[in-house]
Amino acid sequence: MSDLDIPAARASVFAGLRLTKTAIVAGSILLLWVFLAFFGPTLAPHGEAEIISTKTFAPIGEGGLLGTDKLGRDVFSRLLYGVRTTLVLALITTIIAFAAGVTLGFAAAILRGWFDIVVSRIVEAFMAFPSTLLALVVIGALGTSIPVLVCTVGLVLSTGVFRVSRALGMDIGVMDFVDAARARGEGAWWILSREVLPNAMAPLIAEFGLRFTFSILFLSGLSFLGLGVQEPAADWGLMVQENIGGLFLGSSAALIPAGCIASLTICMNLLVDWFQQRQQGETVLEKIDQ
């Protein structure tokens, strides 16, 4: 037995993750994007706003590697610059959404009473507005700047996170171990951070992945409407918006960033699916087999 154990131990780092094929593919694509977020600008052949050709909407291979956009800028270079903006903004907004949503959601579930009623009703009022419209109003009133954009999108997304974490908190809050902590005399902060949060981690991580993709789509949507990242900075959503006119001229300058957004969100979703499967211990296919 002992000589069999050694390779098993060596392989355990990867075996412990229990990667599936889809998870490997999705993970590698995501890693590539993260790598480019760090090193994209140094790898880019041209500047972010540099006009390299007099020909606008040049096809792939002509002018730049992936053609040029409506001003004759290199699509490939802008794409590499855009990764950073798209990923970092999405990450910050998701973190804001989670910090606000999870804290308030758990607090509402644990404290109940007036706190729960007041917070829940406010959140419901916010949820009643179409999220894009709400963001439009806020950004319209406060002007377009990155901090305003990030905070607004974060808060809009936090309403969903609030509902999920309140429901999770309600479920976990009635468990005996939480009652045991209450009987011991623990305060709300201990119960929230030590008793409830660790037990809600798995669904919250899955939720994080989903909200992250929502926030990429939402930010891209706002950029597309002209309310997000402003030119000449590169952002994938903005690139779609800038170059949408080129579609009628047969240019792929709008389709390429759209495809990148799709790859990012789909891969993130696949990874979240894999994570959820891993938590349940058995894949969907194995269940059907029964």
Added chain:
Amino acid sequence: MTDTILSITDLDVRGRPPGGTYVPIVTGVSLSVKKGEVLALIGESGSGKSTISLAAMGFARPGCRIFGGQVVLNGRDIMTLAPPERHSLRGREVAYVAQSAAASFNPAIRIGKQVTEAPLWHGTADAATAANTAFELYQKLDLPDPEHIGSRFPHQVSGGQLQRLMAAMAMSCGPDLLILDEPTTALDVTTQIEVLKAFKSIIREQGTAAIYVTHDLSVVAQMADRILVLKDGAVVEAGETDQIIHAPQHAYTKTLMDAVTPKVRPVQAEPKKPEIVLSARNITAGYGATTILRNVSVDVPKGTVVGVIGESGCGKSTLARVIAGLTPTREGETQIEGKTVAPSVGARDKATLRDCQIVFQMADTALNPRMRIRDLLGRPLRFYHSLKGRAQVDRVAELLTLVDLPPEFASRYPGELSGGQKQRVNLARALAADPKVILCDEVTSALDTVVAAGVIALLNDLKDRLGVSFMFISHDLSTVSSFADDVVVLYAGRVMEKGPAAAVFQPPFHPYTKLLLASVPEMRQGWLEGVAQTDEARAASASGVELTAKGCPFANRCIHAMRDLCETTTPPDLVFPDGLTIACHLAPDALPT
């Protein structure tokens, strides 16, 4: 051997924890059941008895797989069938009754529709025939109002009735084999009798073969023709019921039998008058619009065990929660060592909180699964005694030794422990506070007989060594009678009888106490038939527990009930010289003996 319904040979089932590799659950088990025969599978939890019973349907729970062996049902090896063919067998040739009927019924669909679902799905009967069969089954199962019970929703019938309806659902296609997986474990003793009786008569009448899975030996004695004793997924002993009960061969079977046989307890010589540690006075409490406890008073003297017994829903747990400050009181107060304490946990100071600790029923849910044992035990040490670092580590090791666990367990997570070990950690956490009194809420009811006996022995030992007092809440009379010094009998949130254990378990009884004692299954065949015939049992099964403010709550199930008087006037407390108090309208010499 044409009448053999099911035969299993060399069954091999393996299970896989999330992310782990397959480990054997059941190995090399063979059994066979003949027509009209009841085979009991007994063993502790984790012995593979449920897994075997599921395998009889060709089914393995998620994460488990049947790796080998033959399962021959009515002459066909069902392991070789394709999944759709297996589906068509289930319900028609083999049916399953699960432990919790409440969890198996869809709360949003009427009962009748769910009972007739299987014959309609299999196409063995049209709606009218199926409804007719269901009606006959309701009658046979002794269900009240058989014409209309099918049009009710699951929450509108009692737990015992729901369990019998579950049997009706299983019998609706007239299966050849019925699998009963711990069908009465979650029920109270008084309800258990009617359910067992109904199961037994329907099995006899239909000539169905049955597999009865349970850990309760005295129930097995009533139901089974043959017994298979399982341990760690293998058969340790098989034989006729009579032989297993009276002349067990294997050492493990003997251990099981010993744990069931009640130990005779020496009666305390003279009643001491020690100081009262905990005293709940005239407590009235409830949730929302329902009042559960009415005017309940319990005293716990220093260094003793006070047992609180009663059926589910009678307010035992609510009492513990009220004393711990988790549920608000409407009236009354709690005193610890003579001092009145704040009613809510938030308003109590640390010293008060420390003095009174509560241990919850389910060790599985009472321990945070994401904390190591050292943190679970370390927190109260730090919280109440400000112990840190080395001192805390040492004390955790001490506590683990105190509850007979190795100190190395400190680095484990609760999930890596067995049920009994978890319950010990649960106790150790309460002990970490150095409390004066511990409220134990059904701490042994989720445990196997052998393990529960170990926990009781530990509690007894702790009482003697540390001088801790216990309020021991249980629905299991034999446990309480072997362990408690004083006993309080609760029914529908009111105290029916209380006094020294010796006096409570000896005549005269309150009619309810008498019913409870008579309902505890005895380890002899034929007991069920005898007890079900008594007038007490008939009267008790007529209706359910009702929380009333008026009169005596037990009046609707009591054969001694006097019309008008019992239903309208709160019964007086009859006090006996040996410290026994009985709340009843009957004259002291007319009480049941």
